[in-house]
Each structure stands twice: as C-alpha cells, then as structure tokens.
Amino acid sequence: MNATERSIAAAEAHGAHNYHPLPVVVATAEGAWMTDVEGRRYLDMLAGYSALNFGHGNRRLLDAAKAQLERVTLTSRAFHHDRYAEFCTELAALCGKDMVLPMNTGAEAIETAIKTARKWGYRVKGVPDGRAKIIVADNNFHGRTTTIVSFSTDPEARADYGPYTPGFEIVPYGDLAALEAAIDEDTVAVLLEPIQGEAGVLVPPPGYLPGVRRLTTERNVLFIADEIQSALGRTGHTFACDHEDVVPDMYVLGKALGGGVVPVSAVAADRDVLGVFRPGEHGSTFGGNPLACAVALEVIAILKTGEYQERATRLGEHLHHELGLLVGTGAVQSVRGRGLWAGVDIAPSLGTGREVSERLMERGVLVKDTHGSTIRIAPPLVISKEDLDWGLEQLRAVLVG
Known part of the structure; x- marks a missing residue:
C-alpha cells in the first residue's frame, strides 16, 4: 500500500x-x-x-497565532486576560451590537443562542416557565448536539438520537405565512439560516428575511440569524443578512471567525438580550481564550478592509x-x-x-x-x-x- x-x-x-x-x-x-x-x-x-x-x-493569521502562543493561550474565564476586552469590543462593533458571548464551535454557539432566547423569554418577555418555543425552518442545519438534532428534518442527522428535546416548531423555509401562523404568546425566537448551506445553498425568496424581521419585531420575538457559514465575507457582504438590509436581534458566528486556525464562535446581541445572563449561568473553559481572541481579532481586522x-x-x-x-x-x-x-x-x-x-x-x-x-x-x-x-x-x- x-x-x-x-x-x-x-x-x-x-x-x-x-x-x-x-x-x-x-x-x-x-x-x-x-x-x-x-x-x-x-x-x-x-x-x-x-x-x-x-x-x-x-500569513496574518498565522503570525497573530504564533505571537500569542509565546505569551499565554488559556486562562479560563476565572480570570481576565488582555485580549478578551478588545475581542469583544471589536466583534460587537463589527456586528453593530452591544455585547458578545464567545464559545468555541458553531454548535456551542447555537446552544448558547437557544439558552439566551429561552432565558430572555422567561425573564424579559414573561413567558411562563417551561413553555418557551423557538420556531425553526425545515431543511435546517445548525449543528449536531442532541438538542439541535431534535429539530432537524434530516433523517441522517436525527435518527436514533431520541428522546428529543421539546420546545421547537418547524415551518417551511421561505414561507412567511406559515411562520406568522406559528408564532404565539409562548414564542421567544425564530432561528434561521439566511442561506441554508447544508441543504444545498438555498437562498430564500426576496423579501423573506425582511418579512421575518417585521414579524418578529411586531410580535416581540427574537430573530436569531445563524450566520456560521454565511457570514464574514462569504456572500460578498460581512453578513448574508446585509443583502436585504436586515439586522437580526442575534448573530450566531463561527467557522471563519477562527480563520481555520482555531475554533472560535460567538453570539452577538444587544444588552437587553445578552444581559440576561448572570455569573455561573453559562460558560465555557476554552470560550474566549487568549489564542482564540488573538486570531479572531486579526480576522476582524481583515474584514474591516472590505x-x-x-x-x-x-x-x-x-x-x-x-x-x-x-x-x-x-x-x-x-x-x-x-x-x-x-x-x-x-x-x-x-x-x-x-x-x-x-x-x-x-x-x-x-x-x-x-x-x-x-x-x-x-x-x-x-x-x-x-x-x-x-x-x-x-x-x-x-x-x-
């Protein structure tokens, strides 16, 4: 051989x-x-x-990683480190949001977005405990954790992993009428890919994303955009939502944020959303580590050039x-x-x-x-x-x- x-x-x-x-x-x-x-x-x-x-x-990303490797790579969030504040500030500015919650993988970031939406629903919107509902689209791909595959319509991704996590309703992608009909008083968020990658790079019909933004605003529901694959330059804009001048309540980012060097993901949202967390309620040993922040900061600097x-x-x-x-x-x-x-x-x-x-x-x-x-x-x-x-x-x- x-x-x-x-x-x-x-x-x-x-x-x-x-x-x-x-x-x-x-x-x-x-x-x-x-x-x-x-x-x-x-x-x-x-x-x-x-x-x-x-x-x-x-070369820019490798140099940033090498320089940080010589200094400090991990502190855990038990301590501050000197790259964290700059990373959060720069990424929040890139997204036009107040706050950032860093994680490692895309699936972790989606899980974080789900937890954020539910906590916001209970603490801010006033949904009764245990009744929060998140609306998703068919043919979605948001990751492979047990919670995420619970609302997948792909048999390969979902089969044999039950019992499945409740709290999700699936509607056809691109169908505003179906989305509107699904929203009720217990709905806390709509989670969508602005372009469905795993499904075959499916672009929604014109006006769909603005319609989602309008509906979620009218009904006091968070619009979560899973831009893990579609953001950071891939579609010709920093975010795929930019093509229709749509700004979601929450961006979920990953993949290119680590430049192919280290896994970096994040949720970005305003203070009235991400501010629901208190110390000890969510975290990650490696999320927002110095090496990840150094590389992601260079990614952000590259993107700022256009x-x-x-x-x-x-x-x-x-x-x-x-x-x-x-x-x-x-x-x-x-x-x-x-x-x-x-x-x-x-x-x-x-x-x-x-x-x-x-x-x-x-x-x-x-x-x-x-x-x-x-x-x-x-x-x-x-x-x-x-x-x-x-x-x-x-x-x-x-x-x-």
Missing part, C-alpha cells in the same frame, strides 16, 4: 465512521491549494465549509455566470447561491453528487456533495480568477466532456 492507502486504512480501522471523506489525505496547504501525502496538488473548492474563508496558511467582501462579490458574479452556462447544457439542473458560494444540482443521469465529487478529485479539484445529486462550491476567498477558472474547467470536463 502507498501512503494514502495506509492512512485511509488506519483511519477506517481506528476512527469512528461518522464521516465518509473523499479518499485523499492532505499533508500541507497554502492559499487555495492543498497537497496530499503523495505530493499531488488539489484546488480546495470547499474551504472547510467556510472556516477557511481567508485561505490556508494565511477586501474579501469585494473579492467574493466580484469572483462570485463570475462563478455564478459560468455555472449558469452549464444549466444550458443539460448537465446541471439548477444553480443557487451568493458570492463565492454555490449549490449545483447535477442532472441525475450524470451520477450522484458523491460520484461527481470523486471524478473532480481525480482531476485535482475538491468539492463536497450533499443531498443526492447536489455539490457545494465554496472556495477560499483568496482564490485567484485563474485558479477559479481552472476549477470550473474541470467541472465542465466532468459534466460535459
């Missing part, structure tokens, strides 16, 4: 089979490119589900134009997305999304399938137009010949 085969065999033998990765073993990476243990290079068109928006080995939002807009227009041409060939049924983010529905006659991903891998391009014949395209925002075009050429070759 070669090095790739040995590594995969060992992973299959000793690692739990909760993922089905493509048969490539990455050893090094830089920018938009990864190199495997055999020395083969691949164009990364997934970017760690947007965790790597700023590319592999981004460079990556502009790149995602410009290259995203090119990406969607080129993918749209494939629809006319019959190889692609539809394309959705915003910025450097696309869901591509492959004609079933050409194979499953997994099969197309494997053929692309053989040609040096790495993407990921979802839901049958759909592939997701989300390259690092540092990708050059030339590399993007080369990747699209490989896709055309696989689909059209």
Whole structure:
C-alpha cells in the first residue's frame, strides 16, 4: 500500500465512521491549494465549509497565532486576560451590537443562542416557565448536539438520537405565512439560516428575511440569524443578512471567525438580550481564550478592509455566470447561491453528487456533495480568477466532456 492507502486504512480501522471523506489525505496547504501525502496538488473548492474563508496558511493569521502562543493561550474565564476586552469590543462593533458571548464551535454557539432566547423569554418577555418555543425552518442545519438534532428534518442527522428535546416548531423555509401562523404568546425566537448551506445553498425568496424581521419585531420575538457559514465575507457582504438590509436581534458566528486556525464562535446581541445572563449561568473553559481572541481579532481586522467582501462579490458574479452556462447544457439542473458560494444540482443521469465529487478529485479539484445529486462550491476567498477558472474547467470536463 502507498501512503494514502495506509492512512485511509488506519483511519477506517481506528476512527469512528461518522464521516465518509473523499479518499485523499492532505499533508500541507497554502492559499487555495492543498497537497496530499503523495505530493499531488488539489484546488480546495470547499474551504472547510467556510472556516477557511481567508485561505490556508494565511500569513496574518498565522503570525497573530504564533505571537500569542509565546505569551499565554488559556486562562479560563476565572480570570481576565488582555485580549478578551478588545475581542469583544471589536466583534460587537463589527456586528453593530452591544455585547458578545464567545464559545468555541458553531454548535456551542447555537446552544448558547437557544439558552439566551429561552432565558430572555422567561425573564424579559414573561413567558411562563417551561413553555418557551423557538420556531425553526425545515431543511435546517445548525449543528449536531442532541438538542439541535431534535429539530432537524434530516433523517441522517436525527435518527436514533431520541428522546428529543421539546420546545421547537418547524415551518417551511421561505414561507412567511406559515411562520406568522406559528408564532404565539409562548414564542421567544425564530432561528434561521439566511442561506441554508447544508441543504444545498438555498437562498430564500426576496423579501423573506425582511418579512421575518417585521414579524418578529411586531410580535416581540427574537430573530436569531445563524450566520456560521454565511457570514464574514462569504456572500460578498460581512453578513448574508446585509443583502436585504436586515439586522437580526442575534448573530450566531463561527467557522471563519477562527480563520481555520482555531475554533472560535460567538453570539452577538444587544444588552437587553445578552444581559440576561448572570455569573455561573453559562460558560465555557476554552470560550474566549487568549489564542482564540488573538486570531479572531486579526480576522476582524481583515474584514474591516472590505477586501474579501469585494473579492467574493466580484469572483462570485463570475462563478455564478459560468455555472449558469452549464444549466444550458443539460448537465446541471439548477444553480443557487451568493458570492463565492454555490449549490449545483447535477442532472441525475450524470451520477450522484458523491460520484461527481470523486471524478473532480481525480482531476485535482475538491468539492463536497450533499443531498443526492447536489455539490457545494465554496472556495477560499483568496482564490485567484485563474485558479477559479481552472476549477470550473474541470467541472465542465466532468459534466460535459
């Protein structure tokens, strides 16, 4: 066996089979490119589900991490440290909010948002204890904890994990009438992805997000935007909600906030929402640690230049134009997305999304399938137009010949 085969065999033998990765073993990476243990290079068109928006080995982020590694990496929140206040101040300003509650992973941040909404419902809105309800959308993906999968409609994510956590109502994504009908006096929040990533990069109909904002304001309900995948430059704006000038009550952030270097997530909201917590009521040993804050501060500084939002807009227009041409060939049924983010529905006659991903891998391009014949395209925002075009050429070759 070669090095790739040995590594995969060992992973299959000793690692739990909760993922089905493509048969490539990455050893090094830089920018938009990864190199495997055999020395083969691949164009990364997934970017760690947007965790790597700023590319592999981004020098600014690595330098920030290295400098902090020499100073202090963890204190726990039992003590203050000298990067925490600056991180909270800068992230709150980026979000236009008063306060930030940092965690580590996206799922932890969603759990934090759920706890925040319920506590706000009881302490501020006056919902009777134990009756708080949160409305979510079908085809959602917010994480994999037992509470979060309780309101998933994906059988793979949900099956065999019951008994499930109550307190959630599922409505069709993009359907304002259904959302309005579901809101009652016990509703404390509406939790939505402004673009549903795992579902295939589904963009809601125009006016939906403003409608959600209007309804939640009128009914005294929190609007929670899960921007874990969609924020921080991916769609051409700092937040996907910006496309429709919508400001939610709560942003949930993760992935790109850690720059692909360390896991960093956060909830950002105003004081009347996040101010419901008192000492001891929620926390995390690693949340808001010095290393995470140092890296995230550099991410925020990068975003403040607007460079990556502009790149995602410009290259995203090119990406969607080129993918749209494939629809006319019959190889692609539809394309959705915003910025450097696309869901591509492959004609079933050409194979499953997994099969197309494997053929692309053989040609040096790495993407990921979802839901049958759909592939997701989300390259690092540092990708050059030339590399993007080369990747699209490989896709055309696989689909059209």
